[in-house]
Amino acid sequence: MNLSLLAGFLLRTILWLLLCLSLWYALAGLLAMPVGWLTGALAHLIFPSWAEGAELSGTHIDLMTSLQMPAQPGALPGQVALLTPEADYLTYGYGLPLLSALFLASMPHGMVTKMLLAALALLPFQIVSVLFAWLKEVAIVAGPAVAAQTGFGEQSREVIALGYQFGTLVLPTLAPVVLWLALDRKLISTLLVEAYLERAKPDDQDWPAGH
Amino acid sequence: MLRFFLLFIAIQIVLFGGELYGPVQASLVIPWTATLARISAGLLQTFDPDVHAYGVVIQSLKNGFGVSIQPGCNGVEACIILIAAMLAFPAPWKYKLAGIGIGIAAVQGVNIVRVISLFYLGQWNMKVFEFAHLYLWQALIMLDVLVVWLLWVRFLAGHSLLPKFKS
Secondary structure (H helix, E strand, C coil), X not given: CCCHHHHHHHHHHHHHHHHHHHHHHHHHHHHHHHHHHHHHHXXXXXXXXXXXXXXXXXXXXXXXXXXXXXXXXXXXXXXXXXXXXXXXXXXHHCHHHHHHHHHHHHCCCCHHHHHHHHHHHHHHHHHHHHHHHHHHHHHHHCCHHHHHHHCCCHHHHHHHHHHHHHHXXXXXXXXXXXXXXXXXCHHHHHHHHHHHHHHHCCCHHHCCCCC | CXXXXXXXXXXXXXXXXXXXXXXXXXXXXXXXXXXXXXXXHHHHHCCCCXXXXXXXXXXXXXXXCEEECCCCCCCHHHHHHHHHHHHHCCCCHHHHHHHHHHHHHHHHHHHHXXXXXXXXXXXXXXXXXXXXXXXXXXXXXXXXXXXXXXXXXXXXXXXXXXXXXXX
């Protein structure tokens, strides 16, 4: 079986991945901005009674809330602590360099447009991941006193736990691969044609000498 | 194609939800993670006798450095994605099951390389360890899943086992 097409693609993807990851890491503070703003806006839209928007500090995206934490030891009378769950863009954003590496390795027709489209399409997945990371802090980690202010029930907490795990462990790497497969079928088509041709080709010894 | 994507997502949600279920964690995921630690430590001991595994931890007795294999690092999620992709793809069951068996072995094989490489990277430089652990290897494992799936689809095509898709 001739694996050169796939082996070449794999090698190119790994090389591009190293380069894209380094570049992404360097620019992560900037790339975190749209994800932070949009997730903050979405959180406010869904939970207007307690989510007030996002604040960014480097790659850290904090959700501003009006949720009051139980009084901490040493707190002055009348002092109120508000919960500000945090998510790190780096944990949810590394699909972007993988996506770029896949496109750069497969070089489809209209690559730049497809790459930009895919990068835009990746945003909702990153937003969902960050949102679930915040919700996990609010509904599960912060404890029953905070959970009571949000009204999250047992079932909601189960969904949030599942969404958090899925958004952390699966979505960041799966979403770029699915988007690449959806926008660039060239490699798969070539692989399939190659496999069909290989099957159709008679054995080498059947060819007359000189061919 | 749409049917494939929808089935792929549905199977994945079911398998992923199942993976998080307490009894499945206790009877499959945690024992597998401990086995992975033992296999990795066993391989390491062939050239580094100071390496030991207990539970899901691999530790160097020389300098005390250890790595704990946590969810996301045991290759289970990657295997779930591969299983969902193969189950969702229209192919004879015999080839789906063979693909899943060989594919899981391939993904876990690369995952052992990940665990071993991280064990040494951590002893060398924590910043490089963090970068490789959190971003590089995550992407490489997914790339492994993609390549295994592509090889399987290519095998099916080479043996005329693919259905004719409506364009």
